[in-house]
Amino acid sequence: MRRIFFIRLALLNTFKKKFRAILAIGSIALTSSVVVVLCGLQIGLHNLVNTEINNSESKDIVTVNQRNSGQVKLDEVQITKIQSISGVSQVGETVGLLGSAVYHGIDLNMPVYAVTSDYFVLSPAKFSVGSAEGQPNETNIIVSSKVLNVLGLSQDKALNSKIQLSATLTSDYASKLTNQSKKSKNKEYTIKGVIDKGELPVIYMPIEQLRAEGLDNVSQLKIQLTMPEKAASVRESIEQMGFTTSSVQDTIDQINKLFSVINNVLFIFGIVVFVITVSGVFTIISLTLMEETRQIGFLRITGLRHHDVKVLFITQSIIITFLGAILGTIIGIITGFALNGFARVATIGESFSGELSVFAIPVQPVIIILMLSVIIGWLVGVIPAKRAVLINPLEELNS
Numbered sequence: 001m002r003r004i005f006f007i008r009l010a011l012l013n014t015f016k017k018k019f020r021a022i023l024a025i026g027s028i029a030l031t032s033s034v035v036v037v038l039c040g041l042q043i044g045l046h047n048l049v050n051t052e053i054n055n056s057e058s059k060d061i062v063t064v065n066q067r068n069s070g071q072v073k074l075d076e077v078q079i080t081k082i083q084s085i086s087g088v089s090q091v092g093e094t095v096g097l098l099g100s101a102v103y104h105g106i107d108l109n110m111p112v113y114a115v116t117s118d119y120f121v122l123s124p125a126k127f128s129v130g131s132a133e134g135q136p137n138e139t140n141i142i143v144s145s146k147v148l149n150v151l152g153l154s155q156d157k158a159l160n161s162k163i164q165l166s167a168t169l170t171s172d173y174a175s176k177l178t179n180q181s182k183k184s185k186n187k188e189y190t191i192k193g194v195i196d197k198g199e200l201p202v203i204y205m206p207i208e209q210l211r212a213e214g215l216d217n218v219s220q221l222k223i224q225l226t227m228p229e230k231a232a233s234v235r236e237s238i239e240q241m242g243f244t245t246s247s248v249q250d251t252i253d254q255i256n257k258l259f260s261v262i263n264n265v266l267f268i269f270g271i272v273v274f275v276i277t278v279s280g281v282f283t284i285i286s287l288t289l290m291e292e293t294r295q296i297g298f299l300r301i302t303g304l305r306h307h308d309v310k311v312l313f314i315t316q317s318i319i320i321t322f323l324g325a326i327l328g329t330i331i332g333i334i335t336g337f338a339l340n341g342f343a344r345v346a347t348i349g350e351s352f353s354g355e356l357s358v359f360a361i362p363v364q365p366v367i368i369i370l371m372l373s374v375i376i377g378w379l380v381g382v383i384p385a386k387r388a389v390l391i392n393p394l395e396e397l398n399s
Contacts, residue, residue, distance in 0.1 A: 033332035040361060098168045
């Protein structure tokens with residue numbers, strides 16, 4: 001009964017000045033909700049980015065590039081050496097060239113990538129029409145959706161359409177060329193797949209035809225490893241040969257560093273919020289003490305002990321901070337879910353690995369906020385509580 005009495009009395013005293021109580025609780029709720037939203041966005045975006053990166057390219061894929069075309073080249077000899085490295089299971093080749101496509105009299109110059117037939121197995125792409133299985137091959141090609149727009153082709157009619165295609169070889173990738181460049185023979189290909197490359201018009205053609213016309217090295221390799229754990233040793237071996245390597249793990253590491261910085265910024269922000277909250281609640285409790293000295297004097301005469309007075313003021317302080325933290329958490333979570341809904345509406349038509357969520361409930365930060373609200377309430381209530389104990393009940397009743 002004694003505890004219930006103190007809680008009821010603390011509630012009555014807290015909300016006796018409603019505007020002041022609402023202001024105190026509201027300020028704590030505002031700062032708590034901001035922290036919840038920021039932490040939730042940080043966690044949600046981190047999860048979203050990592051998920052999309054992991055699903056777009058496997059951790060067992062390593063990309064190999066030339067440092068520059070004038071140094072060690074990715075020719076057949078070097079590719080064979082790379083294939084023989086322990087831990088390498090499959091190698092896909094690609095080289096970017098300037099190409100020329102002709103469709104029903106429309107001549108279009110665009111980037112052309114000559115690739116091996118297993119390229120899209122090692123570098124997955126989003127296919128809107130067709131599939132990547134065994135493509136491109138000697139007679140088939142893959143095009144981006146932008147190419148169809150330029151050629152005036154709909155996706156429904158794109159499959160099995162015929163296009164005349166050629167590529168310009170340069171001495172960078174065809175070392176036996178006597179001239180600076182050479183245009184390959186114009187050949188008819190069949191479209192077997194359409195991929196989404198945004199606003200980039202690009203065609204993927206088989207590399208075999210260009211090898212027959214003098215292509216003897218490539219600009220990039222996609223390497224599949226037997227196990228992701230071998231990535232470090234394989235990359236070191238390749239880099240010692242004079243090439244550069246990269247993998248999705250590099251991107252993940254950079255993202256983790258970025259979000260580590262964000263965590264530090266949020267930590268500093270939390271300290272600032274902590275200071276503001278402490279000062280605000282301390283002021284509210286101190287004002288309450290100044291206004292309720294007569295009530296304290298009366299309670300002391302009726303038998304309220306020093307300890308009871310301390311408990312009363314600390315309870316009032318905890319009520320303010322805890323209610324503010326709960327309200328702020330609820331507002332923050334509702335705001336976060338609203339941001340998720342807005343993000344999903346804004347990205348309708350885009351493809352994601354799962355349901356798009358830029359906000360995730362920050363369970364650990366929420367628990368910390370609620371625990372801190374009690375601790376802060378206790379801390380800021382201690383000094384006013386000690387002052388209340390020093391009040392002379394007879395003097396206050398006679399004043």
